[in-house]
Amino acid sequence: MNTPPSPRGAHHADDSAVRIGALVPLTRPGWAGAGQHLLAGLELAVREVNDAGGIGGKPLELLVRDTAADPQRAEAAVDELARLGVAALAGEYHSVVARTAAARADALGLPFLCSSGVLDALTEEPTDWVARLAPAQSHGWRIYADFLLGAGHSRIAVAADPSVYWASGTRILRDHLAPRGGSVVELDMRALSPAELCDELVTTGATALLLLVGHPDPAVPIVKAVRHDQRLGDLLIGAPAGQPELADWASKLGADGTAVPFLRYLPEHLTPLGARVESALRERLAAAPSFVAFEGYDTIAVLAEVLRSHGVDRAGIAGAWPRVAVEGTRGQIRFSRTPGIGVWQWAWPPVQVVDRDPAQPDRYRVLHVG
Incomplete structure (x- = not known):
């Protein structure tokens, strides 16, 4: 298991903002429709975090990279975002792309909260750097x-x-x-x-x-x-x-x-937060939001809480996954170790x-x- 070493987690490129890297398929051959919904959820949550004062008084900034369903493109984006000093990675819809991103994030010591990729083997070996909101495919x-x-x-x-x-x-x-x-x-x-x-x-x-x-x-x-x-x-x-x-x-x-x-990964009834977010997402998308949009919102909700509670140090973020307890749009989010799953997993979102x-x-x- 790759345990978070603290020295490489501390650097941050721009002290004026707290940065999160977002991996999203926005062009073909990626499923751009899913990417647009995922991004809408991510961006809405970032806006609300900033309206509420940001992270320790600093704005939360989303650095978006289009993966286009290309694992090699995603890997290059992870490298770039790590150099730019993001505190964590978020997103990705396509499972094969998310797997490549997770492997690279693990190698670099960069926390990654995967929004939508469902492959059971998101990483080849167990890791503390990666957590996932979507249910495992199995x-x-x-x-x-x-x-x-x-x-x-x-x-x-x-x-x-x-x-x-x-x-x-x-x-x-x-x-x-x-x-x-x-x-x-x-x-x-x-x-x-x-x-x-x-x-x-x-x-x-x-x-x-x-x-x-x-x-x-x-x-x-x-x-x-x-x-x-x-x-x-x-x-x-x-x-x-x-x-x-x-x-x-x-x-x-x-x-x-x-x-x-x-x-789809929605409950019979959204939480009160979810009902409010659903209305805001519908306005933003000019259409009914899919479950993917809620996954995007919940991703930022979790990361914002971790950043507020544990700071922007990468190792501190990765070490916080088992202590997360966040009320999301679809229920309370907690991460645990699940048999056969090598990442920290919300077990389980509604199905x-x-x-x-x-x-x-x-x-x-x-x-x-x-």
Whole structure:
């Protein structure tokens, strides 16, 4: 385990402000819609911290870097932000990118509070430098598997792109479903067109297809092909990674994008803070905020409390993770050591399986609660 050495945590480039580095996907091939929501939450929380007097009388400053879903770009950004004297890192949506950022932050002795990356193995070895708000993939995707079984789906097909994240999701589903009589058929989207995928689905006998692929391509063409194939009229389409959450999904797919269950990390009722933040985020985004926006806000809420209580020394911040107790938008946030997870983990944020209502596509139906 890498324990925080105090000497390299003390330097700070600009004493006039307390700086936090933010890693956010804002351009393609990153999921820019998710990045915009994440950034909106981060920026709103920073503004509120500063309106309340900042950190020890100093303003909190967010230094934003676009990762564009590129791990190498993220690694370079971590190096740059460390040189600029940030007290900590925040953010990142894409799990594979977050994993690279976490490894580099660990190597540099730079605290990193990951907002949205869910890969269980966020770091190869246990570390004290990294904490995470989002639930581990194994936690959320097992809940999704339970939803599938409860809805009568035991033979599942996955349309998968090559990725550590998608491979991990497939393995979690298979391991959780198999002891309960379920099975997973993997269909490699490198080798299949959407039309060929439909032909394969007819032969597999699967009653559900999960989209373990990027958005908008090939997710949108796949959904359109399946929805308009009369042979597959009873097939459930699911997207555990949350592609249907954001407006871009609805604008590209319309009615075809409804009734596609996905995971989101929201409670049945937001906290009083969450209700206030929801209103402010809606105004900022000119749309309903996704759970990703709340993750961004909660990230800064936690870091601000740590900075107020433990100062801007990097080692002090990393040493504070197990003592955090912050009321967030979705419940009280505390970090602990969780079996199989090498970072400090909020165990657990609320988890729901929801879909867009066919009768009212901008309304979400809660189908299952973990």
